[in-house]
Each structure stands twice: as structure tokens, then as C-alpha cells.
Amino acid sequence: MPRSLRVLSIGLVAAATFSTSWASAQTAPATTPAQPAGGAQPAGAATQPGGTDGSDGVRTSQSRVIDTTQEELEREQGQTEQEREAARRRAEEEERRRRDHKYQVGVRIAFGLPYRFRMEYGGDDSAQCQADPEGETDEAFCTELGEPALDIGLEFGITDTLELFLLMRIGLTSDEFTDANVLNLGLGLRSYTNPTDLVKFYLGFALMMDLGSTDNAMAGDYGSFDFGVRGQFGFQFDVIRYLGIFIQIDPQLFFLRYLDTAIGGSIGLQGRFP
Numbered sequence: 001m002p003r004s005l006r007v008l009s010i011g012l013v014a015a016a017t018f019s020t021s022w023a024s025a026q027t028a029p030a031t032t033p034a035q036p037a038g039g040a041q042p043a044g045a046a047t048q049p050g051g052t053d054g055s056d057g058v059r060t061s062q063s064r065v066i067d068t069t070q071e072e073l074e075r076e077q078g079q080t081e082q083e084r085e086a087a088r089r090r091a092e093e094e095e096r097r098r099r100d101h102k103y104q105v106g107v108r109i110a111f112g113l114p115y116r117f118r119m120e121y122g123g124d125d126s127a128q129c130q131a132d133p134e135g136e137t138d139e140a141f142c143t144e145l146g147e148p149a150l151d152i153g154l155e156f157g158i159t160d161t162l163e164l165f166l167l168m169r170i171g172l173t174s175d176e177f178t179d180a181n182v183l184n185l186g187l188g189l190r191s192y193t194n195p196t197d198l199v200k201f202y203l204g205f206a207l208m209m210d211l212g213s214t215d216n217a218m219a220g221d222y223g224s225f226d227f228g229v230r231g232q233f234g235f236q237f238d239v240i241r242y243l244g245i246f247i248q249i250d251p252q253l254f255f256l257r258y259l260d261t262a263i264g265g266s267i268g269l270q271g272r273f274p
Contacts, residue, residue, distance in 0.1 A: 098241045100195040101157035101272060108153035108165070110268025112250065114146035117261040118177070146262055147173040149182055155190075155270070163190040167206055167230075175212070183212045186230060202248075204232030210254055228254030236270065244270040 119141045150172060155165040171182030188206025210226035234248025247267045254260040 099198065099238055100160045101155075101163055101192070102160050102195075104157045104272040104274065106153075106155035106157070106163070106165075106270050106272040108151070108155055108268060108270045110151040110153075110246070110248075110266040112149050112151055112169070112264050112266030114149070114250075114252070114262035114264030116144050116146045117259075117263075118142050118144075119259045121258055144176060146264065147171045147175055147182060151266060151268065155272075157272075160195045161192050163192070164188075165190060165204075165206070167208075171212070178212060180212045183210070184230075185209050185211060188230070188232075190232060192236075198238055200236045200238065202232065202234055202236060204234075204248075206230045206232070208252065208254070226254040226256045226260070228252060228256075228260070242272050244272070246270060 148171075150170045151167060152170070153165045153167045155163050157163050165188050167184070167186040167188060169182060169184040169186075171180075174181050186206040186208040188204055190202050190204035192200045192202045194200055206229065208228045208230045210228065211224065230250060230252040232248050232250050234246050234250075236244045236246035238244040245267075246269075247265070249263070249265055251263045252261070
């Protein structure tokens, strides 16, 4: 083989060998030479590229752990705040619900005083409103301050706003016209316009029966039964879930025997359970 070709072949082989060795050096993992006794670094020992000795990797791992822990703490803190807010809202809603009377049984006691307006229908069989002792004058229309009365009610909250009730009114003194104590029985329905508030406005309506008898001959054919209606317009302050204080205006009208109208007021307590 000519000398020139032999020289060229040797150059090519050397270049290939150098290229292979350089590529292997780039891909091979870096090794740390053994430390001699006493911790001194051997002379000529090479450091990691960029001047690092492997501690950067440890610091990076620690930083990642710290970041992950911080994220978990922040996430748990956010969940805790959301849970607290949800619990607060549930407590407020529960408190509002506890102010209404739904499914509660109640007992209502009130003291009332009416002012009466009476008018006869006319005719020989109708009762005169009043007469003087000698029977010289009769009046078809009269007014008087009625007898004080005690109202006792048994009630049940059928919805948030509606309350069904049975009512009994007992006169504490005898009526001047009938010489008998008032005895009224009624069935009614009461509606609260703002049932979850501490102070509630309500409207009520009841069908009433008057069962009071009379021992006064001056009442004529007054009889022992009458039928009428009664209204309720009032405010109630629920001190707690189980107790309320109320004040109301309660007009009423009886109309079978004669036209008997009364406008009165009452104040009382309502106890409820559960």
C-alpha cells in the first residue's frame, strides 16, 4: 500500500477512536473519587461541572418537600375556613327555623276586656237592649263596657306561617244584660306574616259559638246559643322557642239573637313544645 494511503488510514482510525471516547465521557455518570484518610481531597481531583459537588440536588429535594407541605397546609386551612363558614350558615338557618311554630303544640292564655255595641233586630220577639226598672222605656241600641274575660287556647303549627287553634273565652264577671258569665267556644286559623323573626305580626279568624245562658227576664227570648265570628290582629314577641308574649285587638260579631258587636284588646302568653 502506498505510504500516503497508509497515513490517511491511520488518521481516520485515530479520529474515530477519539470521537467514540469523547461521546462515552459525556454520557457516563460522574463519580466521586474516594477521600483519603483525614478528609483531604486528593490532588488533581476534578469537581462537578459548574462548580457543584451534589449538594444542589439535596437542596432541591428538600425545597420540593417544603413546597408540597406548604401547599397541603394551605389547602387544609382553606377547607377549614370553608367548613367554619358552612357551619356558621347552618347555625343561623337553624336558629331562624327554631323561631317559627311549625309542628309545635301551644297553649295560649290571655286577659281581655271588650267594649260592646248591641242592637236588636225589632219585632215583638226580639230582646230589648235595656229597660228601666219600671219598664217605661226600652232601647233598641245600647253600648257598654263588657265584662273582663279569660281566653284559653290550644294550638298547633301546621306550617311555618299557619297555626290552627281552639279557643274558649270565659267571662270573669256576669254580663249586665244576661246576668250570666260569657262562655264562647271557637275554631280558627292564625297566619304569621314573618314567622322566623323575633317579633311577628299575625292575623287570625275564628268561627265562634256563644253558649252563655241567661237568668234575666229582661233579656226576653235571648236564648242560650248564638253564632258569630272573631278576628285577631296582633304582635307576638317570641322570647325563646318555647315562649311568646303577645298583644292583640280582637273584634267579634254575634248575629243570631241580635247584632252584638264588641271591639276589645287582650294581652297574654303562649307556651309551645317541643
